[in-house]
């Protein structure tokens with residue numbers, strides 16, 4: 001039986017690297033909270049008021065608020081797409097992808113996992129890093145890549161051809177619903193699921209649907225640990241992002257899994273920043 005303590009020991013070096021980065025990156029989160037409040041209140045905010053690590057979020061919020069003012073939100077807006085593309089290449093996102101995938105593969109190795117399931121893969125930014133790492137690890141894993149949006153079928157097809165040695169499947173799955181029969185048939189236990197930034201769109205009950213197929217999960221989402229909300233939480237609600245309160249998630253995790261813990265809790269404790277970004281759960 002794999003315990004929380006065993007997992008923490010296995011990923012201690014990853015925790016150090018990731019949390020040290022977070023502590024530096026989010027050190028001025030309170031200034032960002034104040035600036036985002038001004039934006040939310042309709043006041044003018046200039047780039048020089050924004051701590052550098054939050055500049056891309058600032059630009060994203062400007063586009064969201066501008067579209068809201070015009071009365072029409074459009075996911076195809078070129079400025080919005082450009083910012084999402086830049087975010088995916090930013091140091092925080094790259095490190096978070098490397099950390100989620102490395103944790104997943106170390107746990108997979110230790111638990112003899114046969115199937116990995118990626119949730120909400122979208123354009124495949126996290127998937128690309130996972131494929132590279134599976135190839136390096138040479139672990140005999142089957143990878144099933146899912147999303148509610150058919151864009152995933154297109155994005156992953158482009159990646160597949162680079163990794164002929166890995167068994168890769170792509171499936172549509174809305175995690176607000178239980179796993180489709182086709183997925184249940186493909187998953188070989190033990191199964192580890194991982195995700196980044198998809199529960200915040202699908203919301204908390206999705207956790208129970210993921211637990212139906214997974215023995216272990218690495219969640220890479222924005223979890224609100226303290227219950228405090230700021231304007232930087234309010235503005236993303238306009239594009240369907242919901243705050244994930246740990247107080248609401250905890251009972252569900254306790255129901256579905258034997259153990260769970262916040263991988264990056266040390267950053268929250270050091271900074272008093274309300275959010276944590278990674279959670280590991282195991283049956």
Ligand SMILES: C[S@@+](CC[C@H](N)C(=O)[O-])C[C@H]1O[C@@H](n2cnc3c(N)ncnc32)[C@H](O)[C@@H]1O
Nearest residue numbers: 120122125126148149174175196197198201202
């Ligand atoms: C911000 S993107 C993250 C993409 C990818 N995980 C990454 O980290 O690069 C959010 C993804 O969640 C997916 N998503 C949103 N709601 C979902 C749902 N109900 N079921 C499955 N995927 C969902 C979206 O289609 C989108 O691809």
